[in-house]
Amino acid sequence: MINSLFLINHSGDIFLEKHWKSVISRSVCDYFFEAKEKAIEPENVPPVLQTPHHYLISIYRDKIFFLSAIQTEVPPLFVIEFLHRVGDTFLDYFGECSETVIKDNVVIVYELLEEMLDNGFPLATESNVLKEMIKPPNILRSVVNTLTGGSHVGDTLPTGQLSNVPWRRAGVKYTNNEAYFDVIEEIDAILDKSGTTVFAEIQGVIEACVRLTGMPDLTLSFMNPRLLDDVSFHPCVRFKRWESERVLSFIPPDGNFTLMTYQVSSQNLVAIPVYVKQNISFLEAGSCGRLDITIGPKQTMGKTVEGLMVTVHMPKAVLSVNLTATQGTHTYDLATKTLVWDIGKLNPQKLPNLRGSLSMQTGVPKPEENPSLNIDLKIQQLAISGLKVSRLDMYGEKYKPFKGVKYLTKAGKFQVRT
C-alpha cells in the first residue's frame, strides 16, 4: 500500500522521509513540485497525481504537505484518511503539527511512523495504543530522561492491541474521575445579497474528554435525539443501541476523542444568529470603491454573540483600504488582499459598522463580482439546533464520576454573497 512518506514544507523542502518498503528516491517528489508550481495555491494541488512509476497522494495541512508514494492500486481515501490520522497523531503528541515540532521530535516521529504502518498497511492508529508504546514527550520526562538516560519508549508493550477494546488502554487510574462532553455546533450557510438563506445546515460534533478509572461503560442520552439526522461515530459507540434506543452506549477511549458527529435534519429551519447589511461597490471612474458593512443580531436565543469576525477576500485590483470601524479592529493584508475585521462581542444596542473607501489600481477594469463575506462567530452555552443531553450513566465501575456538558455554537462555513 503506502510505500513512502515525505513531509514537505511550504517552500518545498523535504524535511522528513520514511520508507516502508524499498527506498523510493526523493526525486519522485519532482512531479509533485511541478504540480505545486502549476496550482499556485497549495489547496489547489491535486491530491492524487500519476507519475510514470508511482502514484502520489498528498494532503495539505498545517502548512505541511504529507506526500505518500504508492505503487499499486489502493483506495485513495484510504491513504488520505491515513495521512490525516498521522497528522492527528502528531497533534495529539506534540500539541501542534508544524515543521519545527516535527524536526524537534524527529526520533519520536520516526518511531510513531514505524508503528503506524507495517509494510505500508496501517497497524496501530489508535492514539491510546500508540501512547502506550511510545510515550509522548513532556518537559518533566525529558529532563529526567536526559539525567538518567531513560527513554520514552514504554517498557511493556501495550495490551490494547490485543484486547477486544483496542481503543482503550488497560489499567487506567485517576484520583479524580471526570467525564466532560462538549457539544459543538457549526452553522454552514450561504446567504445571498438580500439576506435570504440560499443554503443552511447545522453540523454538530460531540468532543469528549473522559478520564475515568478502569473499564467504565457509559451511556449518553439526549432529550431530543430525533433532531439528529445523519450521524457518524467513534468506533467505540455501539451502533445497535443507537438504532434501537437512540442512546450512545460506549466504552470510551482514555483522554480526548471525538465521540460523534451529526447533522441536524434538513427539515428543521436553521436559525441564523446574525444579519448582515452590506454595500460594496466599485466605481467605474475614479478607481475607487465604497464599503459599508453593518452586522446585527437576528436569532440568538437570548445569548450574546461573541468572537465576531468578518473576513473579505478583496479582488486583486484593491490596493488599499481606508475604513473606520465603530467597534473592533480591522486589518488589510496587501499580499493576500484579505480584509479582516475583528469585532468581538456583538452589542445589540450599538450595532458594529465598518465603512470607508477602497482605493483601486488605476487602469484596471472594475471587478465583476463583489467579494463575499465570511463570518465567524461564537455563542457560548447554546446549541443552536436545540439539542440537549439528558443524562450520562456509567456502568461497570463503582465510583461516582464528575460529569459535565458544555454547549457551543460556531459559524462554520458561513458566507454572505454580495
Place this chain on the structure above:
Amino acid sequence: MSTSSAFNDEKGGSSSVGEPEYGHDPASGGIFSSDYKRHDDLKEMLDSNKDSLKLEAMKRIVAMIARGKNASDLFPAVVKNVACKNIEVKKLVYVYLVRYAEEQQDLALLSISTFQRGLKDPNQLIRASALRVLSSIRVTIIVPIMMLAIKEAASDMSPYVRKTAAHAIPKLYSLDPEQKDQLIEVIEKLLADKTTLVAGSVVMAFEEVCPERIDLIHKNYRKLCNLLIDVEEWGQVVIINMLTRYARTQFLNPNINESLLEEGGGGEKTFYASDEDEDEDEEKEKKAEAVTMAKRKPYVMDPDHRLLLRNTKPLLQSRNAAVVMAVAQLYFHLAPKAEIGVIAKALVRLLRSHSEVQYVVLQNVATMTIKRRGMFEPYLKSFYIRSTDPTQIKILKLEVLTNLANETNISTILREFQTYIKSMDKDFVAATIQAIGRCATNIGEVRDTCLNGLVQLLSNRDELVVAESVVVIKKLLQMQPEKHSDIIKHMAKLTDNIQVPMARASILWLIGEYCEHVPKIAPDVLRKMAKSFTNEEDIVKLQIINLAAKLYLTNSKQTKLLTQYVLNLAKYDQNYDIRDRARFIRQLIVPTEKSGALSKYAKKLFLALKPAPVLESPFKDRDHFQLGSLSHLLNAKAGGYQELPDWPEAAPDPSVRNVEVFALLERVTTLTSVPEWTKCSSREKRKEKKVEKPFYSDSEGESGPTESADSESDSGSGSESGSGSEDSRSGSESDESKEASESEEEEEEEEEDLKKKKKKKNEEKQLKKPVQESESEQSSEEEVRKPERKSKQNKSESESESDEDEESESESSESESEDSEDSEAELKKKKKVAPPKPAFKAAKKENKKEKKEMSLLDLDDFEPAPSPQVTPVNTFLSNSLVTDLEGLSLSDAALMPATIAPSSALKSYELLHRITGEGLSVEYCFSRQPFSPDANMVAVQMHFTNNSTSDTKSLHMEDVKLQSGMRVKEFPEIELLPAGETATAVMGIDFCDSTQAANFQLCTHTRKFFVSIQPPVGELMRPFFMTENEFKKEQGQLMGMNEITEKLTLDVKCRNEHTIVQKVTTAANLSRVPCGSDKECRFAGRTVTSSSLVLVTVATKDEGAAQLTVNCEKMVIGTMLVKDILLALTQ
C-alpha cells in the same frame, strides 16, 4: 527535470555543510563539523558499554535517516547492537536495519540469529516484532527462513502474532514471487482464522498475493461478513472492497429486472445507454436470454448477498471516510436500485471533511449521479459552491450540479450558476459556462434561456469568459441554427474584439456553416479575415480556409477573388497542415479539367448537415472502474487493479459457502466470552443476536448461558480437540460444527448440560454433519436450525429415549452399562469405548479395529431417520447424503470391514509387497467414503497383513513428503499386529486435485519402508447428485476448453446401460444423473479439494459406437478422466 535535480543537489550540499542540530538534545549539538568525524564519533558511542551513549548515537542516526541522509557506512557498528538489552536502542536499531539491510545484505545476515531467537520468545509481542523486522529486511538469501517463520507464526497461539504473519506474507511475496504457492497455503489457513485481529490483515495479503483465487473466500465469506463490524477500520476497507468483487462473481444482478424494463420501455435510454448492452451481438443475445430467464423466474436475492448488504450498512456511520466510501461503492455496485439511496446521505456528510476527502468523494459522486441521479437530488444544495472552495473542488461540484439538473430544478441551478459566473476565479467561470451549455443541451426547455444568458456574456469584459461562451454557443446553435441568425450576426461582430484563437475559430466555423442565414455579413467577415490571415493562429487559419471554401460554393460571385487570395496565402504558409488544406480545397472547389468528378460533390461535402455535438460528462461510463478506487479517480487502470467482474448470468453454486456457517457461530460465541466487561457490551451482543436471529432482534437477557459456554469453548478449545484427536474421526472441522450446533441449541439447553452435550455430540457428529451440510443449502441461518432440531427429535424417537435419558447416559460415559440391555446401546458403547483408546493392547486388536471402522457406519445404521427426514426439505440430495445412503445399505448388508466399501467395485493397489516388506504386506484401496475429519481429503483404506512369523509392532507413518498444497491425515498407530493377522486403517489425503503421489515412510518397530500412494484420477472426486436440468445447465456453462469429447466403440460386452454405468462408476467416483433418454448415461461429481464440477456423458449410438463427453473446469482432470473412462469402457 533539471531544476529538480538541482534542487536535490542543493539539498545534498547543504546537508553536508550545515546540518546544525540533531533533535533537541544538547548532547547531540553540532559540535562536529565534518561527516567523517561525526561518524567516527557515532561509531565510538555505539561501541561503548553505556546504553545512554548508544541511545544517543542511535537517535542521531535515525535523525539522519529521517532527513534522507546516507548513514549506510555505520552499518557494521549498528548491527552489533541488535541484541542490545535496552528496548529503545533495540527499536532504533530495528529502524536502521529495515532501512539499510537491503543495501548491505551480507552484514545484515549477522542479525538474523537474533530474530530467530526472538521468534521463539515466550512473549507474543516479542515474537511478533521479531517476525515483523525479519520480514521487513529485504534480503533474498533469507527467504527460506522467512517462509519458515511465517508458517510457524501462522499457527501461533497469539492472534497478534498471526496478524503479523499475515502482514509478512506480501513482504515475502514481493521479495520472491516464486513462493506464491506456499504463501497461498498460509493465506488459506489464516483466512480460516476466526479473530477480528487477523481478518483485515489476511485479506490484505490475499489481495496482494492471490486476488484471483476467489475460491478461497467461499468458506470464509459469511464469517467475514459477520466479523466485519468489529474489524479495525483499515481492515474493513480492504475486506469490503474484496467482498464487492467476490459478490460480483457469485450473485445475480439484483437490478436485472429493472434493466429489462429499461430496455423494453425504450425511453430516452434505449440501446446504447445502459451498460448492460455490450457491443457484441453474441453477448447481447446471451444477455437477452438471461433477461428472459429472469422474466420467467422472478429474481430472488441470495441470502448471502443480503447478508453482505445488511452487515455493511452500519459502517456507513463510520468516522473513517475510507470505510464510508467503501460501503458506498459496495452498495452502488451490488445493491438493488431501491436500496442504493442510503449511501447518499453518508457521502454528502463526507463533503464536510478535509478538502482532499471532498475531492475524492466528489469524483465518485459525479460518477454515481450519471447512473443514479435521483439518489442525490435531495442533497442538491449541499453541492452549492462557496467562494472559498479550492478550484478543483468547485469544478467537481459544478459537475455534480450539472448532472443533477433536470426540468424541475434547472431554474434554481441556473440562478446559482449566474452567481458563479461573476466569480474571480476564471477557470471556474469557464467551467460554469460549459456547465450551462450542458444543461442547455440536456434540457430542451431552458435552451433558449441559456442561450440568451450566454449571449449576454459575450459582452463580458473578460476575454476568457467571452471565448468560452462563444465555444459553447457554437455548440448550442448547431442544434437549431435557423432560429438564431441574429445571434450569429452578433457573434460575427465579435471577430473584431475577441483574440482567443479557439473562440475566433468557433465564430468563423459558425459563420461558414450558416452563411446562408447571414448572406450579407459572411463575405465581409471573410474580407476582414483575409486581411489578418498571416497573423492568425493555425487553428484560426484553418477555419478561414473553411469559411472561404464554403462561401465560394454558396456565393461565388462575391467571394471568388477573396477565396483565391486566401488560398494563395495559405499555399505559402509555414504550417504544412495549412498548405495541405489549401491545396486540397483548391482542387475540390475550383473546377478544373482533372478534378471534374469530385468538384461536383463539393457542395455536398462541405455543406452536409453536421450532427449536433453531444455535450457529455467526463464522468460518463467511469463506473466500469470500481468506485472509490485509484483507477476510477485517474480514469486509467492502475497497477494491480482488479477488474470488477460483470454479473454472472446464472448464479454459481451457493452451497460452496455453506461449511463455514458453523465455524462462524463458534467464533462468535468465542468472542463473547473473554473479558468481564462483555456483560454490558452490546457490541458483543450484537453478534450474538446475529447468531440467534439474523434480523437484529434483541436478546440481551439470554446472554448468560452463552457466555459461560463460550469461555469454555475458548479456553478449552485445545483440551477439547485433545480429547477429540484421539478419535480418528473427529477433526477440527467437526469440532466446529459441533460447537456451532451447541450455540444454536443454547436457548433450550441448560448451561450445565453443555459439557455433556458436547461429548454426546462427538458421537452424533458422524450423523449430523452430512445432515447439516445438506441443510445449509438453505442458507438462511434460521432455517438451518429447524431441521437440525428435527433431526434431533427424530433421533431420540428412533432410540426411544427421552432427552433426559440421553443426557444422563452421556453423562456417565464410563458407567454406561446401565443401559446395556438395549442392544443398540451396547453397540453404541463399544463405539464409544473404542475410539478414544485405539491403543488397546490385546490380541483383539484387529477386532477392535473392525469395530472402529464399523462405527462409522453404525451411526448411520443406528439412526437412519434423519436422512429421509431431510430429503423432502431439500430440493436435492447433497453429495454427502448420497454417500450416506450408500453407507447405509452396505452396513445393513454386513459387518465385515472388507465390505465397508463397495468392494466388488473397488480396486486394491499394492503399497508394500510381502517380500520387500519382510513379511508385512500392505494394500490400499480408495474406500469412497467421505473422510470425516476433513471433507477435502480422500479416504484411503489400508489393509495390513502380517505374513511373517513374528509380531509387528508400532506400525505408523513418518516423514510425509508432499507436493505443495497437499495434506495428509495419518492413520493412528497400530501398536501390535500379531503374526498372521490382518488389520485395517484409514488415512486421509488431500491430493489437491492432482494425481501427484503422496510419499511417506511406513515404519514398524524395526524397519522403515518408503512407499507412495498415487491416486487414479477417478478417485479425486466424490459423487454429486443433481437433476437432469441442473446437469444440462451446468454442462452448458462448461463448454469450450472445459469440454472434452471422445468417440469410441464399445466392447461387445458392455453395450447395455447397466454395464456402462458400472464401468464408469468403477473408473471414477461419480454418481448417476437421471436421464430421460436411454441412449445417454450421465454422471456427476465434484472434485474433492476444490469442488469443481465433473460431468460425464456417455451417449450410445448404433453398433456400439458411442461418444464420451467430460465437462470439467479443471482441464487436466478432465483429460485424464477421459482416458481412464475410455479404457474402462473399451476393455
